[in-house]
Amino acid sequence: MPTYSPPVRDMKFLLNEVLDISQYGHLPRFEEAPRDLADAILEEAAKFAEGVLQPINLSGDEEGCTRNDDGSVTTPSGFKDAFDQFVENGWPLMGAEEQYGGQNLPQVLGIAVSEMFSSANQSFAMYPGLTRGAVEAITAGGTPEQKAKYLPKMSSCEWGGTMNLTESHCGTDLGMLKSKAVPQADGSYKITGEKIFISSGEHDLTDNIIHMVLARIEGAPAGTKGISLFIVPKVMVNEDGSLGERNSMICSSIEHKMGIHGNSTCTLNFDEATGYLIGEENKGLRLMFVMMNAARLGTGMQGLCQAEAAYQNASAYAKDRIQGRSLTGPKNPDGPADPIIVHPDVRRMLLEQKAFAEGARAFLYWLSLHNTLEDVSDDEATKEKAGDYMALLTPVAKAYVTDGGYKSATNAQQVFGGHGYIEETGASQFVRDARIAMIYEGANGVQALDLVGRKLAMHGGRPLFSFIAELDAFIADNGGNAELDPFLDGLKGAREALNESTTWLMENGLTNFDNAGAGSHDFLQLLGLTCLSYMWAKMAKVALAQGDSDDPYYANKLHTGRFFLARMLPDIGSHLAKIKSGADPLMAMAEDGF
Numbered sequence: 001m002p003t004y005s006p007p008v009r010d011m012k013f014l015l016n017e018v019l020d021i022s023q024y025g026h027l028p029r030f031e032e033a034p035r036d037l038a039d040a041i042l043e044e045a046a047k048f049a050e051g052v053l054q055p056i057n058l059s060g061d062e063e064g065c066t067r068n069d070d071g072s073v074t075t076p077s078g079f080k081d082a083f084d085q086f087v088e089n090g091w092p093l094m095g096a097e098e099q100y101g102g103q104n105l106p107q108v109l110g111i112a113v114s115e116m117f118s119s120a121n122q123s124f125a126m127y128p129g130l131t132r133g134a135v136e137a138i139t140a141g142g143t144p145e146q147k148a149k150y151l152p153k154m155s156s157c158e159w160g161g162t163m164n165l166t167e168s169h170c171g172t173d174l175g176m177l178k179s180k181a182v183p184q185a186d187g188s189y190k191i192t193g194e195k196i197f198i199s200s201g202e203h204d205l206t207d208n209i210i211h212m213v214l215a216r217i218e219g220a221p222a223g224t225k226g227i228s229l230f231i232v233p234k235v236m237v238n239e240d241g242s243l244g245e246r247n248s249m250i251c252s253s254i255e256h257k258m259g260i261h262g263n264s265t266c267t268l269n270f271d272e273a274t275g276y277l278i279g280e281e282n283k284g285l286r287l288m289f290v291m292m293n294a295a296r297l298g299t300g301m302q303g304l305c306q307a308e309a310a311y312q313n314a315s316a317y318a319k320d321r322i323q324g325r326s327l328t329g330p331k332n333p334d335g336p337a338d339p340i341i342v343h344p345d346v347r348r349m350l351l352e353q354k355a356f357a358e359g360a361r362a363f364l365y366w367l368s369l370h371n372t373l374e375d376v377s378d379d380e381a382t383k384e385k386a387g388d389y390m391a392l393l394t395p396v397a398k399a400y401v402t403d404g405g406y407k408s409a410t411n412a413q414q415v416f417g418g419h420g421y422i423e424e425t426g427a428s429q430f431v432r433d434a435r436i437a438m439i440y441e442g443a444n445g446v447q448a449l450d451l452v453g454r455k456l457a458m459h460g461g462r463p464l465f466s467f468i469a470e471l472d473a474f475i476a477d478n479g480g481n482a483e484l485d486p487f488l489d490g491l492k493g494a495r496e497a498l499n500e501s502t503t504w505l506m507e508n509g510l511t512n513f514d515n516a517g518a519g520s521h522d523f524l525q526l527l528g529l530t531c532l533s534y535m536w537a538k539m540a541k542v543a544l545a546q547g548d549s550d551d552p553y554y555a556n557k558l559h560t561g562r563f564f565l566a567r568m569l570p571d572i573g574s575h576l577a578k579i580k581s582g583a584d585p586l587m588a589m590a591e592d593g594f
Helices: 008-018 035-063 079-088 107-120 122-141 144-155 284-320 344-376 380-421 427-436 444-455 458-477 485-508 513-544 552-568 571-580
Strands: 159-164 180-183 189-199 208-217 228-233 235-237 243-246 249-254 265-278
Touching: 008 035, 008 107, 008 344, 008 513, 008 552, 035 079, 035 107, 035 122, 035 427, 079 122, 107 122, 107 284, 107 344, 122 144, 122 159, 122 208, 122 228, 122 265, 122 284, 144 159, 144 208, 159 189, 159 284, 180 265, 189 208, 189 228, 208 265, 208 284, 228 235, 228 284, 284 344, 284 380, 284 427, 344 380, 344 513, 344 552, 380 427, 380 444, 380 458, 380 513, 444 458, 444 513, 458 485, 458 513, 485 513, 485 552, 485 571, 513 552, 513 571
Parallel strands: 159 208, 180 208
Antiparallel strands: 180 189, 189 265, 208 228, 228 265, 235 243, 249 265
16 A cells, blocks of 8 residues: 655755745745744644545545536545545635635745645645636636635635636647637626536535636637636525526536546536636636646646655665665575665666655745745845746746656656556556646646747846856855865756757747757756756755754755766756757658658
8 A cells, every 4th residue: 555754854954944934034924934833834734644635545546536417526435524624624725815714824835735735645636726726817817806706715615616728629729719708788608618628627525616717708809819718606606605506517527537536527518607707808818827827836746746655655665675686795684585775776766756856846845935925025126036937937847847757656666566567556546647747737848838939038038047147146156165066066067058058049949940849848858957956956055064963864865966966967968969959850751751
């Protein structure tokens, strides 16, 4: 049976020692989260994740969701009880605004709690995760009346939320969507259409689900310029906040998926369902991207979560499973064989998982800190830089971390060997659950195109130049420490490769757009490795400052970081070479050659 123990020690190290979030205690949100409270929240979240959510993860995967004859959906056994505890304990209200009953805590603390819940049970964590995205969209574009009507109960997760984008004929290219909205005399709209792949689209966890639906108002322009966003409740909400009649929409089917079986992924049919415009006509995509950007950070976190959970189980298995003898002589002489952790290739796989997970955690927390600072900082330069980093690095957080999460899950499965291919160990589920994160919320190839095609040139290149300047400043400010120098040298090499690849794309991508497209995946991977290199340098600086601490945590952190430098960061050279090879190796073959 798989297990999961939240890495609270590593989380505290990042929040308190590397990021030192206490320095922002004078700012809104941060002032509500002094260190003792933040630490207590992490400890309590760990208990809930390990004691409530993790035990129903494997059973939820095996049982899945059931669509009933009336179109309702029953979630796996234990999910409803766990969700009720989740709501009663106030976990959804951590980051919610005070006016809607929330605790107004910083996102960077919330992301640590979210990591625990998603690592313990990704399918379960998706239900409140999608609701939070819907809350952010209504917060950004809703009228005061809409906010008052929906946000209190959505913020507490008494009601759920979704986003409805995809149709059978269009996913990434939303300009082709056919769902239509017909204006009514009372100011509402009748929404008709079919949406597919809707995560958490129907379930028994909440009394209501507030769907955020993209549709085209009659007579609107073609393409993405004519798309509007609508609030479409599953159950109509009366003026006094009570629930009324069921809206004219139904879950016509649920998908039978490779993974995340415990989350209901639905086809939803809207048959002149009542909806309400949110924001401006024909400006729906702008608001939907508020949801999607939040979801993309959450999806990146899912990559980390599956990597961490898979690593923990693979590490435990490698220490217990005996097979063969060490190449340098028996390490378990009284037994018939040695534990497989003595073998260099098993250690390679484990250390790749560990170095990735710890580096990715630092990167996502660091980026989430900037997400908070963009909202609450009292310094305009800080707000601008934070916004730039969110724009530039959200595609990296989504794509690089989910790619790495899936690789980590398959490495863990490989450590298990044949036992990783059968369901009872849980290794297969980690792989299956990790796979979707590379696809939804904008496939990773699309993230790479967005990075190269839009984000690099954004504001005249200011976000990237600002990030490079921060790397240069860190290198300059921390030289002279012989033990830290290897981390600085690694970061310097990554920074130089980043600059060289950017220059090449600028010189060659505009003359032939296929050059930009051909290099986009490798550029995103290169930038992701650069980000992790920076995180490892920051973590190494803090760990080295502990000197001869009796706590083995710091020594292990440095061992892991040195592995990253020696065995993972050199991949930067490969990505740079692929970028500079241009489009010809990809585009030269005629279509009928495939």
